[in-house]
Amino acid sequence: MQPIVRFGNVTKRFPNGVTALNEVNLEFFPGQVAVVLGPSGAGKSTLLRIINGLESPTTGTVSVGDLAVTPANHRAVRKRAGMVFQQFNLVPRLSVMANVLCGRLAYRNIWTSLFFTFPASDFELAEKALTAVGLADRAWDRVDKLSGGQQQRVAIARTVVQQGAVILADEPVASLDPATSIEIMDILVKIAKETGCSLILNLHQVDLALKYGERIIGIKRGVVQFDSKPSDLGEDQIAALYAA
Amino acid sequence: MKPRPKSHVWWITGLIALAGVLGSASLGLNLGTLNSILNEGGPALARYSQPDWQDLPRLFGRLGETLVVGIWGTVINLLLAVPLTIFAARNLAPNRFAFRGSRELLNVFRALPDALIALLFTQGIGLGPMAGALAIGIHSTGFVAKALADAMERVPEGTYEGVRACGATRFQVIRFAAWPSIGREFASTTLYIADRNIRVATTLGVVGAGGIGVDLLTSLRTFNTGRAATVMVLIVGLILIVDVISNQIQRRLQ
């Protein structure tokens, strides 16, 4: 099977000297739920942000499908790889519907950016996505009036209307309470399965990772420590990952 | 899903746009006048490209007078604003009547442009820098006292209660609770208003209230382009220098 995301010898060094990723080689496959685990500052976030083009690797190459992630390709890459953030990263003061429609921006030209008008087909997609995350009745409310869990559902709907091949979720439940975390994880995995998207998640809760992950990747100091099925993962491996 | 609620944004924007276009037309501002401004404006301004430095010493004196008007205006402003602030802060005013009355007075001060107050004062107390300084002082008091009173209202009630609980008098509450709490706002507001007042003082001379403004008016009216250019260079120079200085101090304060 062709990988949907491929890291080739990726190193990312920040101007302050921190090496977030060190010679990383990874392949992610369609329809798979992959969870990236690791202590804070291990490079998990950078790994995801590089796929979406929010950061550029210092050396090495990243590709999404047959597209290399380069500044010229950013919009095309982002069309395929939607992103869900820890802090939801929705635009306050806009309605829920408007925020979901933002997922269609990769398909639209400058007129949409200037006048914020979308074709009816986009509204239909957004309505479907909102129904899928259970927020259809809140479509016209201001997004900043919603609870954290609801806002994250809006953010998920935004990636759904992107109709991409990958959903990147950077600590999607780190700002939520345990019950809501389960809710959001269920929705994310359900949507990935329904749409056939590959789901790449950063998590810091090991229990959630083992429950939802089909593949667990451990990262520490920018280096991949292990990459296996949850059932093959030993407790000592996890303990070593978080040990200082 | 519920139907989309009606948004008023578009028709309000449309209405403002329509008002803007119709308003421009009624003032005689159209593509023709725009074109003539752009065509004639350049050559007209080019006439001011050769400043005449002959009169420089005297103009520097006038520039100094402008500075006098601006700074004395700010001092008068502070002398008026500090007592008014206490009446205009809801939580420090002795009674509701004093509060509403002083707020309304500040609104009047703010509503009247300084140049118009200056115009009145040139008749009332005579031409010269005093009229300008007093006019600036009164108008800017409207801003300063309002800003300071608002800042005093934002000070948490606990700060006042703590000092009151020690048996402080009203004056002591103001001196030891209100004043230290707004010290920073006071400094930055004073700086802002001093900058603004000096800027305003550059043109107050147009109504005869002192400073270089009178030279601006006479040299432009008599088409003495060389001198007008010099005056404008001095005015813009002074404003830029004051702006840089006040930005520097403002940065230090933070």
Place this chain on the structure above:
Amino acid sequence: MRCVTPNRAPRVGTIAGTSLVVVFLAATYPLIQLDPGRNLGNLFSFLGRFAVAPNWDYAPKLGPRLWETVLMAFVATFWAILISFPICFFASQRFTSNKILGAGIRGIVAVLRAFPELMLALLLASSIGLGPIAGVVALFLTTVGFLVKTFAESLDVVDRKPVEGITAAGADWTGIRTIGAVPQALPDFVGLSLYSFDVNIRASAIIGALGAGGIGYDISQAVKLFQFDRLGLLIVSIYLIVAAIDVASSQIRRRLH
């Protein structure tokens, strides 16, 4: 008894600054011709002359005069907003397409702000004649100087996260700015625009006094001709219009939150 202050010693800069101001005030005291007795006496006898019956026959003329003043301010503010909005993105440190271009625009508007509107109006009057158009253009230019700077500054402080969200969703250069940043800065934009309008009404009254028309012209005439029966009405009407706009704009600002 030794007196001790709990405050820390004031800094050198504060002392130097304060003494500089005090020396300046002392040195320029003769120039200002401050004579409280005489000044206040003159002032009160002047204010006393306002105590005349208003000239009600003149009152109906106030409407059109006020309208002219407000219209000049409105038209200048309107075009200034329209021009400043697209420019502010390039003047913003965070959102500009080119750092050098951004610094250039910020430099130009800084110089523009250093031109007092009264000076611009007189300058324009010498080339296109003093009328409403010279007034509008002068107000327009200073307002552009103010709005481009302040719009850009409010763009610079918007929350980074929504902008990143819109970027990650694949928006183009324009969309990242108009959809990611503008909704956050919008209350600031509206507040600053209303503030400009408020400032411009007063400025328009002053420019009018120099001959551009409107209420300012009537005030300068009334002052020169000692028509105190008109002057009272004129001052009250300016106060009322500024107060009305104050109330309206605070309503709009509250609604927007």
